[in-house]
Amino acid sequence: GENVEQHPSTLSVQEGDSAVIKCTYSDSASNYFPWYKQELGKRPQLIIDIRSNVGEKKDQRIAVTLNKTAKHFSLHITETQPEDSAVYFCAARYSSASKIIFGSGTRLSIRP
Amino acid sequence: KAGVTQTPRYLIKTRGQQVTLSCSPISGHRSVSWYQQTPGQGLQFLFEYFSETQRNKGNFPGRFSGRQFSNSRSEMNVSTLELGDSALYLCASSLGANQDGYTFGSGTRLTVV
Numbered sequence: 001g002e003n004v005e006q007h008p009s010t011l012s013v014q015e016g017d018s019a020v021i022k023c024t025y026s027d028s029a030s031n032y033f034p035w036y037k038q039e040l041g042k043r044p045q046l047i048i049d050i051r052s053n054v055g056e057k058k059d060q061r062i063a064v065t066l067n068k069t070a071k072h073f074s075l076h077i078t079e080t081q082p083e084d085s086a087v088y089f090c091a092a093r094y095s096s097a098s099k100i101i102f103g104s105g106t107r108l109s110i111r112p
Numbered sequence: 113k114a115g116v117t118q119t120p121r122y123l124i125k126t127r128g129q130q131v132t133l134s135c136s137p138i139s140g141h142r143s144v145s146w147y148q149q150t151p152g153q154g155l156q157f158l159f160e161y162f163s164e165t166q167r168n169k170g171n172f173p174g175r176f177s178g179r180q181f182s183n184s185r186s187e188m189n190v191s192t193l194e195l196g197d198s199a200l201y202l203c204a205s206s207l208g209a210n211q212d213g214y215t216f217g218s219g220t221r222l223t224v225v
Binding site: 036 | 143145147153154155160162167168170212213214215217218219
């Protein structure tokens with residue numbers, strides 16, 4: 001069925017270090033993979049997305065990679081800062097329908 | 113331009129009652145999706161509307177329903193409320209069906225007592 005698995009559920013890294021969050025999806029026909037950041041008490045906000053015809057995309061300290069064969073995609077945050085502390089959600093759009101399915105979220109904490 | 117607007121922001125209801133939540137998408141956006149967010153379950157898909165038609169429905173009981181109006185505003189209704197319906201209900205809009213780039217509203221926090 002339609003499913004997006006996300007790991008880890010919690011992640012704590014030292015300020016300045018890198019953080020990696022990994023997701024897998026079940027439908028090989030999925031074609032769009034967004035990542036959302038949700039700060040405490042706020043709405044989820046799109047931070048980066050990637051389409052199935054691209055293997056990697058970068059935006060400053062954030063990058064997303066996609067392995068279509070393995071049905072994996074990952075979020076990489078480099079040089080982490082305190083304001084990166086939030087819950088991050090990966091998601092996938094199933095081409096058989098237009099709905100976007102979300103992973104269960106990763107709570108990222110940046111230690112000073 | 114204005115973002116996605118959800119009303120009300122907070123609601124407290126009693127078990128057995130019903131509730132209606134409203135979502136006004138970004139101007140020009142014709143697709144609205146609804147999600148239920150709970151601490152243990154993350155973001156669970158409820159339904160998606162485009163041009164007043166429900167395109168997709170998640171795995172929720174029939175007590176959860178919705179509709180979309182000709183101006184793209186959407187409402188969702190939950191009847192016979194249960195304690196487990198307490199959650200943050202988020203709507204997101206996009207330009208059209210299969211369009212990327214969801215923008216979320218701030219949500220309606222429903223508490224059922």
